[in-house]
Structure formats: structure tokens, C-alpha cells
Amino acid sequence: MTVSPATLNQSRRSRWGTGSVLPVLAILVLLLVAIAIRQPDFYDPPALLAFLKRSAPLIILAAGQYFVIVAGDFDLSVGSLVTAEVVIAARMIDGDPSATWPVVALLLGFGLLVGLVNGLVTTLLLVPSFITTLGMYLILVGAVYTWTGGSPRGALSDEFRVLGRRGIDGVPWLGQIPYAVLILLAVAALAILAMRADFGKVLLAVGDNPRAARLAGGRVAGVRTTAFVISGGCAAVAAILLGGFGGVSFQVGAGLEFTAITAVVLGGVVLGGGRGSVVGAMLGALTLQTLLTLLNLLGVAGALASAVQGLIILTAVAIGGLRART
Amino acid sequence: MTALPATFRRPRVDSTNGVWLALGVTLIVGGILVATDGGSLFGQNSTISLLQRAAGLGIVAVGQTFTILAGSLDLSVAYVISLTSLIAAETMAGSDGRILPAILAVLAVSASIGLVNGLLITKLRINAFIATLGVGLLIKGYLEQGYAGPAGQVPVSFQHLGYDRIGPVPVAFVLFIGVAAVAWVVINRSRYGHHLIATGGDLDVARLSGVRTDLVLIRTHVICSICAGIAGLYLASRLGAGAPRVGAEGGYDLESIAAVVLGGTVLAGGKGGVAGTVGGVLLLAVIDGIFNQLAVDPFFKQVIRGVVSVAAVAIYALRLRRKGAA
């Protein structure tokens, strides 16, 4: 193969162009440094692990959302799906410990099912994913409210909360390794493996040029639907963890879909599909979580957090975009 | 050279006509349902409240039509509505003489927000989704910080806008139709409108033909935000005060987009129009009205709303596919 000088520069550019994780990594490092200045004991292993534990749900959600976005779609139903799952869990367990594991299985199944419905409606009925998942969002919220008559009932068992709250105790130097972190690592590993496998490459092709993917022999509808199923599954896992953290309410998943999408974009993934890495998406989620932690440490009022978040998101995306063009 | 004969245009049931078909079907089915339940869908009270509901969403949806036609999007409208309702109510402070300054303030603020949106998208090249989301979050932060609940006071004379009727038709609805009519003229008959559609259809083609796409986009976002501001004025007159959560709770962001897409305007831009949006708005309002008449559990109403929205889009998408295969 001959290498021509004209194309050499372009090849270098393509590695640092849009879709690279450098911008988000840079921001993450900056934020971590800021936190280190503000609260040095943030970096004690137990504190770090606790931080990772708190970040796990968002990172997992972002990973799931990544699959959908890189295929060229949107999943706006994950937030309400998380809420629905937590409410369902509380109602079904109702304090009975023996119900824990069957309910966990039910939650996972429900998440996958919702994802399947999203995928089938989008690919078979040709409804834009935006509308499908918006409709699903309304349906889930409405269904959950209807089922509970407006106020969540029941209670989660301690066994259920173990997944979110507890971990492997007595580990030297680290203290406790939260189960949430282990689950996070497992999900992350699976996601990275999936993107490296044939499925992931074909998914990227489908997002960039669905016609070409189809004419190359790919099952476009199947791949897109699988992405939705993954997203639903990730929402279920996130719900299980979130249920462990706190109480049961209708606010558990509120706004999470936008946070997840923002995390993914922050990570260098392009809306419209075809470009970006799942590692970038997860880093984006971690960065967002870091930002929120920093704001907390700085004593920024919770309400202003929204505004600051918005500002930093805009800045990050703008910088990422400028860099891609130079 | 003889003139070519005018072509007989076969009426096509395309995506724009489809919404009127869906509206007709919904009215018939809904009318029957309500009648069997003992109510009356077409009675004066239900019609009036239906039109009132349509007016608020409709004005915002007209603005959103502009942005979607241009291939862009505005997710900040819900927060703009809340903000402008507060600005209106607080500026008026119960005094008739301050109505005009309040209106001017609202127009100025909403236009500025639109300008910011447009500049972020064109000069900093931030994706519209993220840019308007970010701006929305900024406004949200400001609202959460400064307001715990409703504020300001709208004088009775201005409340006429929200409550007066011409016959059975609310003044607000007339305002909506008026805004829609002006929008139609602008989009279809002005040079800016032609450039708007070109920008949304193919940005590069538009640029190469000398269209100043950046200016078009900025103008578009200013128009959209001004429409949101007008909707804020209307809501203030209905509520008698400004409310910091009226926009988000009313779902004006996603529902305005849904109304536009239901009306046949393509999310990618370059095709569609205001007439379809009016149909989409009416469809959503009629569905709402049917449920109110049937005294359906308001939460269940949301479920059905989600299903119906998705179904309507699916129907016209399938129809498009059948036509394409022929």
C-alpha cells in the first residue's frame, strides 16, 4: 500500500476529530483536580469508591443510551422506565424478603421488554424513535400513576437494597468494594466487548449509513432493536441500584433521559449516529457526576446546579466542536 | 410555443393530509364514545375548553414549526414560557397601565433568548438539541433559585385575553389562528421563508446558492422564542399570575415538537408547514377533550395520549412506505 503525503495529515486528523474522547477526558481531569483542591480526602479509596457507587446508575444509563444514539436513534423513555421499575419493585416486594430475587428478575425482564417494544415500534412501524420513546415515556408515567393511584405504595426489602448499598466488606486498604461498582464494571466490560464484536461494528455502520449497511447484508432492524433492548436493560440495572440508594418516589428517574443523553454527547458521541465510543459515553457520565459533586462541595445551591450544568455542557460541546474543525 | 396544460393534482394522502384524516377519525370515534357515556363532545363547554387548550400549545407549536423546518429544534420553550409568564405578571403588578411595558419586556426577553440559541448553534456550532437544552437548563436554574411558586399579578383587564370569547370561540384561539396565519404567509410567501425551507432541506445547497444560513437560523430561533413568549403572556392571563413550572409541567417542549411532527413536518427539516401543525395541535387537544369528557383518570389519560400519538405517526409512516413501494 502506498502512502501519499496529502492523505497522511487527514488520517491523523481523523483520530483526533469529532468522536474522540480527549475533550471529555480533559474536562474530567480538570474537575477532578478542582475537587482535589477543595476536598483532598475525596481521593481516599473509600471515598472514591463511594463516589463511583453513586455514579454507577448514570454511567450504566449512559452506556445503554450510547447504543441507541450511535445507531441514529433516541431513547427518551429511560427516565420514566427507571421510575416505573422502582415503583413496581416496591409494590411487588412490599417488604417481603423472599420476593427480592424474583422481583429483580421481573425488573430486568420488564426493562428488556420495554426496550423491545420501543425497538419494534421504531423499526417495524417506522415511527421516528423520538416519537416512539416519547410516547413510551408518557405511557410509563401514566401507567405507573394509574396503577398506584397517585402515590407509591409498598416498600423495598433490605435484600433488594443490598445491591445498591452494600458491597464486599473487609477488603484491605479499600475498605469496601460496593456491589454497585462491581456491577458497573461488569456492564462496562460487556458494553466494550459488544462494541468490539461484529455487532458493534455493524451498529456503527447502521448509524452512519443504514442503506449501505442493509446492502452489505446487515439486519438493520434487528440491530437497531437490539440497541433499544440494551438501553432498556441498562435502565433496569440502574433502577435496581437507585432503588437501593434511597426512598421510593416518582422523582427517582425524573429527567434522567436528558442527563443520559447529555452525558453521551459530552463523551464525544455524535447525535445522528455513526460516531463515538461507548467509553466516551461512560466517561461523559462520570464527568457529569463529578461536576455535580464539585458543585455540592462548593456549596452551590441545588437549584443553581441546573444552571451551572447547562453552562458547562454548552461550553464542553462548543469546545469539542471547535476542536473537530481545526 | 403553446402553454403546457395545468396538471390535475391528484389529492395525495401524504403526511400532512394524514393528520386531518386522523383528526376526523378521532372526532368521530371520540364523539361516539362520549355520547355513549352520556356526555357531549361537541357541547359548548367541552368545545371551549378544547380550544383553550389548543391555543396555548398551538402558539408554541407554530414557533417550533419554524425551527423544525429549518432542520433545528428548540427544547428551551417550556422554560421560556414559565419565565415570560413571570416577567409579564411581575411587570404588570396588577396595574393596567403597565400592560404594555410588560408585553414589550416579554418580547424583548424572549427574542434575546432566541438570539442566544441561534448564536450558540451557528457561531459556536453546538448541536441544536444540546444548545437549547443547555439554555433551558440555565433558565430552569434561575427559576428554581428565584421562585418557589407563583408570583406577580395580572390585572383583570389583561385576563380578558385568557377568558374572553367571540361566540363560542375563545379569543386566545383566534390569536393562535392569527399567529398561524401570519406564520403561513411568512413561510410560504416571504424570501426568508423560502430560505428557511432551503436551509432545512439541505444546508450545503442553500449556502452554495448564497443563502445566509446562519442569519436564517438565528432569525428562526428568535421567532420560535417569541412565540413561546406570547404563549407565556397567554398563560399568565389565564392563571392571573406567573408560574415558574407552568411550562415544564404542561409538557410544552416535547408536545410542541410532537404536534409539529404529527402535522407532517419532517424532523430532518425542509418539508412541511404550519397548516399541518394546526392539525396536530387540534388532534392532541381533541384527544385531551375526549378523555376529560369521559372523566378518565388523568393519569390513564397520559397513557392513552402516548399510545395515540405513536399510533397516529405509525399510520402515516406506514402509508408513506406503502406508497414508496408501489
Place this chain on the structure above:
Amino acid sequence: MDSPDPPEALLRMCAVGKSFYGVPVLSDVDLDLQPGEVHAVVGENGAGKSTLMKIASGVYQPDSGSMTIAGQTAVLHSPRAAQAAGVGIIHQEFNLLPERTVAENVFLGREPLRRGLVDRRAMRGRTADLLAAIGEEAVRPTDRAGQLGIAQQQVVEIVKALSLDARILIMDEPTAALADHEVELLYALVRRLQARGIGILYVSHRLAEVFDLSDRITVLKDGRRVVTLDTPDATPEALVRHMVGRDLAAYYPPKTGAPGPALVTLTGAGNARLKPLDLELRAGEVLGVGGLQGSGRSALARALFGADGFRTGRMTLAGKPVRVRSPRQAVRAGIAYVTEDRKGEGLVLSQSVIDNALLASRAATPRWFGGGARATSVRDLLAAVEVHAAGLDQEVRYLSGGNQQKVVLARWLAMAPRVLLFDEPTRGIDVGAKAAIHELIRDLAGKGAAVLMISSELPELLGMSDRIVVLRDGAIAGELPGDASEEAVLRLATGTPHEVPA
């Protein structure tokens, strides 16, 4: 030999140079255009033709050198400035808005106003006048651009340029997407434009047209001007030698002998676009498919590939009846389809060379393990077809047309197909890469594959095919041997006796 330049050249570019990221793409290029002249610009891909035209049309600004238009120094900062200066360009890929009407497209950006609003009647009227002035009868100002055929869309592009009072018209591969009889209409149009004193820069790979139409020919190579010849003094062989340094005679690889058994048979196969037809694809044979635009050639290939499958009739593959309902089924059955539109339907532009080459393998025959061995064999294939790229990880969008096509070929070769369907395999590709692809096609047939090749270039069709089938209006008009004449093919394609213009 260059003649001394007369003072009122329509366009003159002197010592123009341009670099991108420090790499020179044009160096010291001179070009001039006289009123009423057709000046052809030829050269391989990468020679700098496209960059030169972009400078002339205001898309780029030169790093060095100067430009004058009608004697006045011209610095064109934007396409709009170029338009104002009277330069119009017809691109290879059309710049039309499919959802808008012809009139709206023509006047995009300059819509006439009346009392503040767009004067749609004036727009329609002026568009109709322009269409009449160039003799176009089938296109109406109110037609939606997306519903017109390619030749008609090109007419709209020309009308658009004329509406800007262009005195200089740049045409970039104008006949790439046209069938032969449409090319003649374009010829007539070009002559009419010449008669109005408009100067035309004509960029084309098709030497026949270059010799038919042009008054002078400039050859570019590696960013430099090699020579400018008066057309009567030039020969195709000499031109090609200036462009590549290879002889014209060795243009097509020699055809093989007897074909093998039928691999694919169609009996009464038809669908919405094709009337029921019978066809055989034989192993070891290149079957050429000729016909005019819209005659159903691509539809035939797509139907064989399951992209828009047959609805009636029967199809057999290696003797067994099959129903190919999707591209995936076709690929898994050993059929490959190299599409007409590489960028829109063939390649995933944001992905690398190697990912594109592995796409069919991954999409149609996904595996959990064994990816490494597959990647190695694809690497060998890419080397075998001689893809020129800055590394296998380079994004495929940066490759030239010829190299992109080679990546697509490597992808299909990796599937070891028994049946290959080629749709315009060398469109928009330079001479050197064209020859390489012809060799590859002939080689594939030689190894026993059944090859179907659609081509709008008659010399290529006749030079490559062992047998030719001609389509007309969705049906087979006739079959010809591989050494038939161009007239015979055209006669079947148009359905009337054809007269070759003098």
C-alpha cells in the same frame, strides 16, 4: 502550443497555486477561456481539476497566482461572489432541493420580490422562459425537483446557472449520469450556449466527448498543467499518455473463451419496475447490461440481490430454486452487489478502510470469535486490489473515487461470491483506477464467477462483455454478442433505428 493570449479572455487564471495542510494540490497553473469556447480540462483523480474548478467558482481562494474575468482582476471570496462575477458551475452531484419546485430551486437565494413578498408568478414565468430558451420541453417550473430524472435535474442546474447571467460555465463530469441519447441533447445544449458567447470549462473523463465538443484541451497532472492543446491537433492516445503515461490500446483486458454452466437463471421474473423476463448468468462470463437511464438496469441488479426483489416468476441459483427476499439472504447465498452510488449506498464514510472492507462479513455472517483470521485475509485482499490509503485505519471518506471503489470490491471479494453484480463500476473514476478495476472484473470471471456488469459507457460495455443484454422500459429488448457495434446496442436501447451523428 499556446497561442499569445488576446486581451479579452473571459477568464484567465495565472500561476494559480493552492495547498492544503502544507501539501500542494495545485502549482503554477495557467488557464484561460475565450468567449464561446469549450475548453476541456482532463486529468486523473488527484490531478487537481476539482480544486481548480473550486477556485474558479469561489469555493476556495488561491494561495498564489491571480485571476481575471473579462480583463478585470477578480478575487472571489465566496460562491456568491463568483456568481455575481458571472461564473456558474454545474457539479457532478447536483445541488438541488428535492422537495422544492424547479422554479424555487432556480431562484434559490435570489427570489424576486413584489411588495415585500416573493413574486411566485414572476419566478415561474422566468423559469419557463429559460427552459424554453434552451429547448427543454419536458420540465415544468412547478415540477418538484426530486421527482425529475437525472438528465432533467441537470437541465435544472444549467437553467439555474443561466438565470444568474453566467458568462462562464463550469461543467464537472456532466455526462457521468446520462445515457447516450441524453448526452446528445447535452451536446446540442452546449453548442447553443457556445453560440451565445458563453465560455465553458468542461471537466470530463470521457475522451470521446472531449474530442467531440472542445476547442482546446488542458491536461493536468499532479497539480501542474502538463500541456494545452488545440483539439484538432490532439489524439486520444497522446492525451492519455500525458495523463498517465500508458497506451490507449491496452485499455481493456482480453476476453476469455467459453463460458461455463448457468449459475443463475430467471424465468418470468418481474416486479413493479421490471416486466417478466428470462435471463441466464453463466459462470466465467461477463454479461453486460445496456440500456437507457430508467430502462430498469439497476432495478434488475437490485432484484437479483433482493434489495427490491422479484414478485413473480422463478429464480434458481446453482440449479436450486431460491427466493431472495433481502440483501442479507443474497449475500449469504453468495451474491455480491457493487452499487452505483458508492457514497450513498456502498460505503460507511466515517469508518476506516478496514472496517468498510469487513462490513459485509460482519453484517451478513457475524461471529463471536475468529475475527482475527478474517481481518488478516481482508488485509491481503486490500493489498491485492492495491488500495492507496494512508493506512488501513484511515477514514474512507478521504480516499479518491477509484480507491473507494477498490475498498468496496475488497469487501465483496472477502465473501467469496459466486455471482457479482456491478452497477456502473467505474463511474467517476480516473483512467488508471478504471483499468485496474477492469482487470479485477475479468479476473473474477476467469476464476469461475458469474459477472453482471451495468455500464452506460458503450466502449466499456463492449470492451468488457462476453455477451450483452439490452433493457428497454423494464424488459429485455434483445441480446447481442460481446463484439457487437455501438449502433446495435443503441438501436435496441432506443427501439428505433439509430443514426450516428456525423
